[in-house]
Amino acid sequence: MVNPFAAQTELLIMGMLRDEPAGMYGLELVKASDGKLKRGTIYVTLGRMEEKGYVRSRAKADAEHPGIPRPIYKLTGVGARVLEGAEFAGWKMSEA
Numbered sequence: 001m002v003n004p005f006a007a008q009t010e011l012l013i014m015g016m017l018r019d020e021p022a023g024m025y026g027l028e029l030v031k032a033s034d035g036k037l038k039r040g041t042i043y044v045t046l047g048r049m050e051e052k053g054y055v056r057s058r059a060k061a062d063a064e065h066p067g068i069p070r071p072i073y074k075l076t077g078v079g080a081r082v083l084e085g086a087e088f089a090g091w092k093m094s095e096a
Helices: 008-018 026-032 042-052 077-088
Strands: 055-062 065-075
Touching: 008 026, 008 042, 008 055, 008 065, 008 077, 026 042, 026 065, 042 055, 065 077
Parallel strands: none
Antiparallel strands: 055 065
């Protein structure tokens, strides 16, 4: 069974995706996190978040990066509610 509770790293990602409604690529999240997210774990974390229903991805072709389309991630309604609940409870996204 998947753990339904969001980890600090997941809350950080959800906060970043909420602020970028068009979505973000995994490596964009790493770059924008100021060192809080790591290249080696971002896709594992995003995959786990997708299983929980917090984010969704879709492959988007990019003219700057020909070849296999890169997935872009967006916050889902479930993810937004989890984030709102965490913020209401006073959890901090900056401690990830």
